[in-house]
Amino acid sequence: MSIKSSISLTEQQDAFARSLVDSGQFSSLSSVLQQGLELLRQKNELESLEARALRELLEQRLHGQTVPAADMERRTETMIERKRRGLRVDT
Template identity: 75%
Template sequence: MSVKSSISLTDQQDAFARALVDSGKYSSLSSVLQQGLELLRQKTETETLETQALRELIKQRLEGPFVSAAEMESSIETMIERKRRGLRVGR
């Protein structure tokens, strides 16, 4: 189904859309705007999914085990020392 709609564009937007049509990349101004709206729809959906995934990750992290600062520092030092030994690098 197709819906007719009246829209307003800036002079710059109109010139850009018309240049796309004139170059043959799109058959009409309508197809330029349809493509633009489709890209915006996809971007919005992707951002929504990414936000949901980040919220879920944060929730899992908050509900998971916590490591104290001292434990984290010790773990980092152990990792660094292991890497140094593997690379045979002195302090």
């Protein structure tokens, strides 16, 4: 089901959308806008999933085991050294 809607675009947005239609990438201005809205919907959905996953990770970290600062520093230095060797970066 399609719903007709009136929208306003800047001159640059209109020119860009029309160039996509003129080049044959889209059949109409409506299809350009539909694709743009679909991409925005997907982006918002992904950001929501990422935020939820981050909250869950933080919650796990808050209630999980901790690593002493000295051990974490040692692990970090080991990782950095391994990356430097892998990239052949001199210190």
